[in-house]
Structures are given as C-alpha cells and as structure tokens.
Amino acid sequence: MGAELRRWLADRLPADLSTGERLVALEAADCAWDETRAASRHDLLDVLIRRTGYRDAKQIGKVLGKLATHGIELRVPVKTKDGEPVTDKLGRPVYACKGHELELYIPLATECPALMVPQAEDLQSSPQRGTNELNGPPPGPKAPPPGPQRSPQRGTPTPITPKTLLDISPPAPRGRSTRAADDPDFAAFWDAYPKKTDKDGARREWKRAIATGADPQAITTGAKTYADMWTGATADDLHWAVKSSKWLSDQMWHGNWPIRMPNRPGQQRGGASNPIPSHDDVKNGNVTIRV
Template sequence: MGYELRRWLADRLPAALSSGERLVALEIADQANEQTRRAYGSQTRAIILRRTGYADSKQLGKVLTKLAKNGIEMREPIRGKDGEPVRDKRGRVMYACNGREMSEFVVPHLEDLPSCPDQGSFLDEAAPGRSPNQGSLEDEAAPPGPEAAPDGAASGVKVPRLVPKVPRAGHPSPQSPQENSSSLLSHERVVLEALAPAGVTEDEMREVIREITKASKVKIENPAGYFRAIAARGDLPDYLNRVRGNAERAASYAARQTQPPPVTPEQPPAADEPPVTSEERDAAIAAVREVLRGARVRRGLGGPARLVHPRAPLEVPPAVAAAHAALNRRGDAFDLLTAARQQLGGQAGRDEVVVLAAELAHA
C-alpha cells in the first residue's frame, strides 16, 4: 500500500485544509499504489469511508470537491470511448453518475499541486533539523509528561504556527489563478499554461487535447505526464495551429452556405424600341392560340411540360387505295406481295409493291 506516499503527501498539504479534507487526502494516499499513485475499486472506497467516518459516497464527494477547489484533485473523471473526460450539459467534468459511483482515485504529483508548499521550505520552517525520511509531523505524537505542552508554553519551546499568507488590500490574491482553473483537470492545466503565450482559449485547449488523443495509438495512463512531455518537445503549437486552421475552414464554409445568391439587375428596355399597343398585344395572343389549338400537354420526365400537336392524316393515292381493296378480297394476297417484292427488289417502295401485286392478281 502507499504508506510512503501518505507520508510524502502529509508533508505537502497546505495548512488551510480542514481536518476532514486532510484525513480523506491522506487515506486515499494510504490506499494508492506507490508506482501508479492510483486506487481502484468499490472495496477501496468502502475502506476510505470506514476509516474517515463518512456515511456514504455523497459526503465523500463533497469533501473531494473542496479539495479540488484548493488545487488538490484526487478524483479520476469518467472517460468515454475516445479517452476524453465525460462532461455534463454545463461543461463540467463528471466523476460519478446514476448507476456509477466514484471508485477511482489518484494522488497528484508535486507539479500538479500549485497551492501546496514545497517540501524543503515547509519542513525547514516547521521543524529545523528534521530529515524528509523521518515522516510527517502528524505521524509523531508529543512525548507524555509535563513537557508535552499544547503550544510549547510550559516547556519554553517556541513552536511556529503555519498561517497562510493573506494579501494586503489592493493586491491580487495569489490563489486567483487556481480559483479560475479549479474546474480544469491537471493535464488541461498543463496544456493551457504551455499555450498561454499563444492566447489559447479553453475550447481550443480541449480541441488540442482531442487531436492529440486521436493521434495517440496507446491508452494514456498518466494524462498530465503525457501532455507535459509533449509540451517539453514543443509540439503543442503545431496542434494549436491545426485546430485554428480547421476552425477557420469551417467558418468559411458556413459563411458560403449562408451567403445569398447574387441578384442580377433587370435590363431596362432599349430607348429606340416603340412601345407595344393593345391591338398588337391582342393580335399576338390570338396568333399563339391558333398555333396551340388542338395541341395536348404532356409532362416531361424531370423537365417542363411539352406541347404535342396531333398528327395530320396521310393522303393515299387512288391507285394504291384500289390495289389495297383488291388484295383484301383475295386469300393469296401474301403470295402476290412476295412475288411483287421479288420482281421489284428490296429498294422498291411499299406503294409500288402493292400496285404490282394487284396487277398480278388480275393477270
């Protein structure tokens, strides 16, 4: 278990924490693994609840939220299939939801604790001559007897009190950046601070993280360390330029889609054209009606309607009509037409063949 991790965290917790917040943080560190700095499972949550005295996960979540506001994020967010933290409708990171209680905890690294004092300065001020390997001040009790005075008054030893520095009136609070970024995760703060000179926004920062997560082919176990290494290589500005380029192209495409079509101005009539009189207009309408008389309207396939004029009856010569009438009365008309076609050849017209077949019938 994380006994050494508990002692490490105990020497770095700020004095402004309440006793309940301090107890929860140290118990999570005690249950965490020394190498991964993480604690998993519902059994681990049950142990933390039993040892801290809280009734349920709801009370434990309130304490962890207060720790996060002080810059000590010990909750692991719920992540989606893309590896990104799941957020609610208000954009807040979700650590628990209906049917899924908070069951994963993490002990942050020293660089992820902006509100915690450094180990050396803290130990030098609280107990001069103490080695960092001797444990924390809370793990060692005062010796029994009359020398154990509450504040060192009886023994004559002056014990310094650790009081957080309060800024004077008119000066900005040193915790204001942390209060503004308390809702951000540790790796989000890493990316935001690395791209601060480029004027990155929170939305652009999240898009950069999404691009890096998509490009990564392995599961990111330690997001803060992973993005810190990318920032050290100097690759974050390239991802930011890519995100901004995609945003500009999307805005340009949306502007083209919403842009109305150009309006063509109407051409004024020529000055030399005489105006059309009412008699000329009526005559033109009558001529069009005469042309369209007897025409039928047929709807085209995917196009405008078409006007179809009726076919005029074909004029048949009298000799051809008489030949047709003579052949219709005979039973061997097909043989006569075949014989006439053989005599005239294949290039002869139909009327010529019919007339010759009628002549062969009379012969």
C-alpha cells in the first residue's frame, strides 16, 4: 500500500515531533494508498492501535490532534451530502461519528507547509494522486564497472580494510551492564564508610559535594573518624548509622553527625579502647569529635 508514501513522509516530518506523533503519522501513511494518499479501511483504528502500541482509539485521536497543532492535519472531516463539513456544538469539525468511520489523508507538500523540504541528496519523489508511479523512471540496478568481473568464491573471506576495522566494535557483554570504574577518591571514601548501603545515592552526593569545592581527603578522613565510632558494632547496631548519601548531603564530615544508637544498659559500645558513645554521652557533652 503506502510503502513509498511512508518513506516520502518520513523525510519531511518536522524534527520537533514526539516519537509517538511521528510513529502515528508514519503508520497512517503506511495504511494509505500511494495513488489516492487516503486511508479509509474499516479497521484503520485497530491497525493503528496494534502497530503503535497505544491503548485505544481515544489515545490515537489525541495524537492526531497534536499533529494538527503542528500544522499536519491528517484527519478528513465528515461532510454532509452537500459537501459541507459537519461541526459540533462548538463549531469544531467532526472527524468520525456513528455511521462514518475515521478517514485519513496524507497531504502533499504544497497542501501542508509544515512538512519540511529535505536535503537534495535525501529528496524522494512523492507519489501523486491518480498515478502509481514516481516522478521519473524507477531506479534500476547499477551498471557494473568496466573490465572483467570476478564472482566471489564460496568460502573466500572478505578483505579487511582500515575502514572495516574502524566499523568493528566489540560485542556487548551479556547479563548485567558494567558500570565505569569509580573515582579513586570516592572508592577510598566508600571503603572507609561503615554503612554500605545506597552506593548510587552516595556516588551522586559525592560528585555534588566535590563540584561545590569540598576536599576529597577531608571527606574521607571524616568518614574514617565516623567509622571508628562504630568499631565493634553489630549489623543491628549499624542500622542506626547515618545513610552514606545523607551523610554526604548534610556535609557531616565536619563532625556534625547525630549519634543514634540503641541504649543497652551494661553493654560497652566499640570495645574498651574506643567505645561508641551513647545518647547520654552526647547530651552531657562527654564526646569530642575531631575531623
């Protein structure tokens, strides 16, 4: 049907169309006849829904309306027996109603100024109404260059040229995509920080902190000091540690972090040489934090 018409329209659609708008326009052209540029099949909406992935006819109608706001009106208004367009109570044209299915028409470039003129090397002739041939003779096979031609033998490898080498790219790895190696300074911070959760958030906040002028060494030193306070803590105790992304976003390497540990009477936190302070220690001013 509209294979040539689809290619012609694809070269002329404006660049500011959304992907959905472009897809609906091209599928409409594919459903149209090259001779008449009209698409009036009884299952037109069902075909557009199936090919574009939209949920229902209402969504297709909204996209067609958006195309019209770009100056590309593909819908054919319903007309009376006298040829007058049918309008609703607000005076807007009606494009489909009971007993009259939706009909689309792909306008010529002269009928739709919104269609762009492609570059000369990309220009394709447009199928005209009333004919099934393109302007000019159809492209034929290229004539072989002069001189004897040798047919390639089966099993003969294709010669590799420098351009071919440039075009060869390694196959994409299977499974989970690999992330680029972390910044060494961030890796040092992550190794030092006691709570290994939300690494992506920490990486994002790290970049933000460095961009605002923070010293990577000062951040890592603060993380080590904060980690020393949790020496000997269990996994349950580390639940109370500040999440790494929040620690960075609140600039806690300056030492202004909260101590949130469950008070357990009689239990020493962090060992005899470096106990983890309790809430009472912080409240009474018995803790000095140096970074």
